[in-house]
Every structure is written in structure tokens, then in C-alpha cells.
Amino acid sequence: MEILFSNVKELVAVAEKEQQPISEIMIRQEMLLTRRSREEIFAQMENNLAVMENSVEEGLKGVHSASGLTGGDAVLIQNYMKTGKALSGELLLDAVSKAVATNEVNAAMGMICATPTAGAAGIVPGTLFAVKNKLNPTHEQMVNYLFTTGAFGFIVANNASISGAAGGCQAETGSAASMAAAAIVEMAGGTPQQSAEAFSIVMKNMLGLVCDPVAGLVEVPCVKRNAMGAAKALVGADMALAGVVSVIPTDEVIEAMHKIGQSMPSALRETAKGGLAATPTGKALEAEIFGKDSDTRDTVTK
Amino acid sequence: MKYRSVFEIIGPVMIGPSSSHTAGAARIGLVARDLFGRQPDWARIHLYGSFAETYKGHGTDVAIVGGLLGYDTFDERIRTAFEDAEALGMTFEFIPEEEEADHPNTAKLVIGDDDGVMELVGISIGGGTMEVVELNGFPLRLSGHFPALLVVHDDRAGVIANVSNAIAAQDMNIAHMEVGRKEKGEMALMVIEVDQVVNDGLIEQLRALPNVTQVSTLAN
Numbered sequence: 001m002e003i004l005f006s007n008v009k010e011l012v013a014v015a016e017k018e019q020q021p022i023s024e025i026m027i028r029q030e031m032l033l034t035r036r037s038r039e040e041i042f043a044q045m046e047n048n049l050a051v052m053e054n055s056v057e058e059g060l061k062g063v064h065s066a067s068g069l070t071g072g073d074a075v076l077i078q079n080y081m082k083t084g085k086a087l088s089g090e091l092l093l094d095a096v097s098k099a100v101a102t103n104e105v106n107a108a109m110g111m112i113c114a115t116p117t118a119g120a121a122g123i124v125p126g127t128l129f130a131v132k133n134k135l136n137p138t139h140e141q142m143v144n145y146l147f148t149t150g151a152f153g154f155i156v157a158n159n160a161s162i163s164g165a166a167g168g169c170q171a172e173t174g175s176a177a178s179m180a181a182a183a184i185v186e187m188a189g190g191t192p193q194q195s196a197e198a199f200s201i202v203m204k205n206m207l208g209l210v211c212d213p214v215a216g217l218v219e220v221p222c223v224k225r226n227a228m229g230a231a232k233a234l235v236g237a238d239m240a241l242a243g244v245v246s247v248i249p250t251d252e253v254i255e256a257m258h259k260i261g262q263s264m265p266s267a268l269r270e271t272a273k274g275g276l277a278a279t280p281t282g283k284a285l286e287a288e289i290f291g292k293d294s295d296t297r298d299t300v301t302k
Numbered sequence: 303m304k305y306r307s308v309f310e311i312i313g314p315v316m317i318g319p320s321s322s323h324t325a326g327a328a329r330i331g332l333v334a335r336d337l338f339g340r341q342p343d344w345a346r347i348h349l350y351g352s353f354a355e356t357y358k359g360h361g362t363d364v365a366i367v368g369g370l371l372g373y374d375t376f377d378e379r380i381r382t383a384f385e386d387a388e389a390l391g392m393t394f395e396f397i398p399e400e401e402e403a404d405h406p407n408t409a410k411l412v413i414g415d416d417d418g419v420m421e422l423v424g425i426s427i428g429g430g431t432m433e434v435v436e437l438n439g440f441p442l443r444l445s446g447h448f449p450a451l452l453v454v455h456d457d458r459a460g461v462i463a464n465v466s467n468a469i470a471a472q473d474m475n476i477a478h479m480e481v482g483r484k485e486k487g488e489m490a491l492m493v494i495e496v497d498q499v500v501n502d503g504l505i506e507q508l509r510a511l512p513n514v515t516q517v518s519t520l521a522n
Contacts, residue, residue, distance in 0.1 A: 067359075
């Protein structure tokens with residue numbers, strides 16, 4: 001089978017050899033693997049971008065989940081930004097609030113685009129729609145941002161995992177934040193290698209992150225992990241653009257993530273049995289949401 | 303390669319809250335319905351691992367039922383799938399299992415009506431992508447990325463050649479093919495993933511072949 005890249009080393013090498021951005025290499029690989037036209041592929045990604053924009057807008061209006069655990073935080077952060085008192089910077093908080101907005105919509109069973117998963121769906125659009133205000137990208141560059149995130153995500157998904165049940169939250173928000181960092185670098189004019197460095201810097205700071213959703217819901221702590229994922233993506237991108245490099249090569253960082261995931265106990269891989277889910281408050285919330293005598297193992301007949 | 307398209311990473315567009323537990327689950331239900339060839343009258347859904355522990359919170363249950371009703375991952379009707387199933391007279395039951403499955407997000411769907419019963423085991427591998435790993439007791443690997451043909455046949459010489467000749471005559475390219483059987487000379491299953499959409503004429507042709515007992519298709 002024809003394939004342009006199966007790891008980050010190859011991806012960067014192809015981009016450098018062809019003197020093309022990573023997004024373009026992803027589009028070419030997609031054409032090879034799916035035998036679809038460039039136009040079809042681009043149009044589908046445009047549609048995904050439109051869905052993301054809608055989710056951000058929806059979330060910034062203020063939405064709440066059925067359980068009542070999450071909602072409204074995107075609005076709080078936006079309002080706080082407007083006071084001009086924000087310490088960590090407006091662009092960063094804008095990204096954080098838009099990541100939160102998307103995940104609040106997701107928790108409310110709204111429509112989102114998984115990037116790479118639904119639980120981590122806030123980070124890629126959150127950073128994109130914040131960075132947009134600073135870099136003023138063309139529509140095409142915005143779509144390309146998604147192809148660049150996809151190129152890195154494709155490698156993680158095939159060489160490690162993007163599933164919280166298999167690899168913990170590091171595989172979900174960890175992957176999303178690292179993917180976003182790589183795409184921010186490309187949009188800001190960095191090199192393919194700098195994208196890879198940004199990916200590594202962020203992923204190294206996500207290693208070991210467990211998946212411990214309270215009551216098994218994609219809400220607590222998922223929404224806030226997207227918030228911090230967006231923040232890390234921006235800082236990691238800036239570090240790489242400043243010339244900071246990762247001592248451990250990207251593919252080895254991905255492999256480390258994979259191995260850490262495999263050695264994580266099942267209680268910390270999306271079973272709602274450990275971590276924050278197993279705290280007294282986590283347990284109490286679970287009982288409250290699913291009823292006092294609720295046991296998630298009971299049989300439901302309808 | 304588990305993932306073949308960038309749209310499995312950036313995508314699917316879906317109703318929340320979980321790509322593996324909602325979108326992947328809906329796709330398992332949808333593929334089961336496609337392979338069954340019609341909407342079943344009843345469904346018994348066994349859940350394993352993380353599916354068993356967290357299915358309520360993730361809407362795994364409504365998503366699987368929605369899939370059985372023909373709803374895709376982005377179909378907002380997933381939210382009302384239970385009510386819709388009731389209105390259509392489809393009964394269903396969820397059975398969370400204690401035993402460990404090979405994959406943490408595994409569902410076994412037993413679906414049927416007066417004309418037949420089908421058993422399918424699906425795994426949701428992350429990001430909304432799923433694989434069928436068992437069909438009516440046959441281990442297999444079917445991603446649902448490509449249009450596919452599933453041919454149940456007697457384990458006899460020449461059946462595979464007849465089937466592949468019929469496909470070749472349509473100028474169709476086989477992307478992936480797997481053949482398995484329960485016992486020598488007994489029932490066997492061919493799983494054929496193809497690059498083009500399968501037309502009804504080919505299905506009829508395959509059904510008419512000697513020693514072929516059942517043909518079902520999966521659209522992409």
C-alpha cells in the first residue's frame with residue numbers, strides 16, 4: 001500500500017523534501033489512501049470546520065448538561081476576559097473559553113466534531129478560533145489547521161491510542177493538545193520540525209493523565225481538562241516557535257504514552273472506578289444523578 | 303493500520319458526549335442493522351468492560367438503539383431513540399456483563415425477528431471508529447470503512463473462486479478478504495471489503511451460486 005508517512009519522523013522528512021506544509025502532506029496521503037479527490041476531501045474538512053464553529057458559538061451562549069454537572073463556564077471566562085484583569089493573557093483565555101464552550105455543548109448531547117475524540121473535542125477548535133484573531137488566517141489556512149492536527153492524530157491513533165478506555169486521558173486530551181500545538185506552529189509560520197517539537201513538548205506534559213470521569217459522564221473533569229489542554233497547546237507552540245526543542249524525539253514520546261497507557265490500571269481508564277470518580281464527592285454525585293440505589297451494573301429492560 | 307483516514311481523527315461529526323461510547327456505539331448498532339438487512343423486532347445487548355461500567359452516562363444505550371433504528375452518529379434523533387424504538391415496536395434489553403472482554407469497549411448484539419437471528423460482537427476502538435470482531439460465532443475483522451460483502455457458505459471447493467469471479471466480472475476491486483470456517487466441511491464465512499459500492503445485481507448473482515447460503519452487504 002502506498003503510504004507517505006506512518007510516524008512523525010517520516011512526516012517531517014516528507015514535508016521537508018517536498019517543501020510543503022504538513023497539512024498538504026496529510027491531504028496527499030488522504031487522496032492516496034481513500035482514492036477520493038482533493039476537492040471532496042477539502043469540502044468534508046470545511047464541513048467539519050463549520051460544525052466546530054457552530055459548537056463554539058452555541059457554547060458561548062451558555063449551555064448546561066442534563067446532569068447539571070457542567071455548563072456556563074465558557075460564558076464566565078469570556079465575561080472575566082472583558083474586565084481586562086486577566087493575568088494569563090487574552091488569547092490564551094479566549095482559547096480556554098472556546099475549548100470549554102465546545103465541551104459544554106458535547107456534554108449537553110449537542111453536535112460536535114470529534115478531534116480526535118468527543119471528550120477532547122474542545123482543544124482543536126478552541127485554539128483555532130482564538131489564534132484566528134491574532135494571525136488572521138485565510139479560510140484555507142483554517143481548514144489546513146485541521147489537516148495538520150489530523151496528520152499528528154493519525155500517527156498517534158495508529159502507533160498508540162486515542163481512546164481513554166485504552167490509554168487514559170493522555171491519549172485523548174493529551175493527543176488533542178499536542179496535535180493543536182503542532183497546527184498552531186504551522187499557522188504561525190513555523191517549520192514542520194518545529195510542529196513536531198511543539199507536539200512533543202505538550203505531550204510530555206500530558207503523560208500519565210488518567211481517565212476518571214465522575215459518574216462515567218464526559219463532564220467532570222473532562223471539560224476542564226480541555227481548558228488546560230488548550231492552554232498547554234498555546235504555550236507549547238510558543239516554546240517551539242522560540243526555538244525550544246524536545247530532547248526525546250516525537251515518535252519516542254508517542255511510544256512512551258502508549259506504554260504508560262498499557263500499564264495504567266483499568267480503574268483509571270474510563271471505568272469511573274478510580275481517581276476523581278472514586279472520591280467521596282464523585283461517588284455522591286453518581287448516586288445523586290443515577291438515583292440512590294443505582295448500581296451501574298444493574299440490568300435495564302425497556 | 304487501524305485508522306486509514308484523517309476523518310477518523312478529525313471527525314466524526316456527532317451527537318455528544320463520547321466518540322467511543324456514543325458515536326462508536328451508534329455505528330456498531332448501525333452496522334448490525336445493515337448486516338441484518340432490516341430493522342430487528344428485538345435486541346439483546348450485552349456490554350463489557352468500560353461499556354458495562356459507564357454506558358448510562360455516555361448514552362451508549364440510546365446510541366446503540368439509535369444505530370439499530372438506522373440513525374448515524376450525527377443524527378439528532380439518537381437522543382429520542384428509546385421512545386422511537388418503542389413507537390416502532392422494537393423491544394430491547396441491556397445486559398452489563400462482569401466478564402472481561404479482549405477490548406474494554408465491547409458490545410455483543412443479539413438481534414432478531416420472526417425470520418432470523420443474528421449475533422454480532424463489535425468493539426469501539428476510539429474516536430468513533432469501530433470494528434466488528436465476531437459475526438454469528440465467526441471471528442472476523444470488519445472496519446466498516448469500505449463497502450463489504452459477507453457471504454455465508456458451505457465449506458466446499460470452488461466457492462471462493464466462484465464468488466471472486468463474480469466480483470471481478472463487475473470490475474470491482476477487492477480491498478481486503480477474509481475466509482473462516484467453524485469446522486472442516488461445515489459452515490464458512492467470507493468477508494470481502496471492496497472499493498466500490500455493491501449493486502443489487504451482484505448480490506442476486508452471489509445468492510444464486512452453489513453452496514452459498516446467505517449474502518449480506520454493508521454500505522460504506
